[in-house]
Amino acid sequence: MSKKKSSTSVRAQRERVQNRKKKQRRRYYVIGAVGVIITIGLFAFVRQINAPTFEDVNIPDSIQMPANADGKSWGPVDAPVVVEEFSDFQ
Numbered sequence: 001m002s003k004k005k006s007s008t009s010v011r012a013q014r015e016r017v018q019n020r021k022k023k024q025r026r027r028y029y030v031i032g033a034v035g036v037i038i039t040i041g042l043f044a045f046v047r048q049i050n051a052p053t054f055e056d057v058n059i060p061d062s063i064q065m066p067a068n069a070d071g072k073s074w075g076p077v078d079a080p081v082v083v084e085e086f087s088d089f090q
Contacts, residue, residue, distance in 0.1 A: 008016075
């Protein structure tokens with residue numbers, strides 16, 4: 001019995017297989033990149049939803065300006081230590 005000869009050469013078949021694998025690899029890379037982008041987007045979205053609003057933030061008393069602070073000095077007038085700062089930005 002005689003075998004029917006293939007109409008395409010071995011080289012052409014090998015190129016078709018390589019091109020198919022290359023397309024499949026490219027598809028995996030695109031799917032992976034889209035997956036990473038979706039994951040990062042969901043993470044950012046969930047963080048935004050759960051982020052505290054400005055009204056929810058409690059400022060500790062030590063950070064708040066005292067009532068006697070006028071912008072240049074801070075603390076009691078009769079303090080035993082006075083710190084003065086001089087600076088030159090050049």
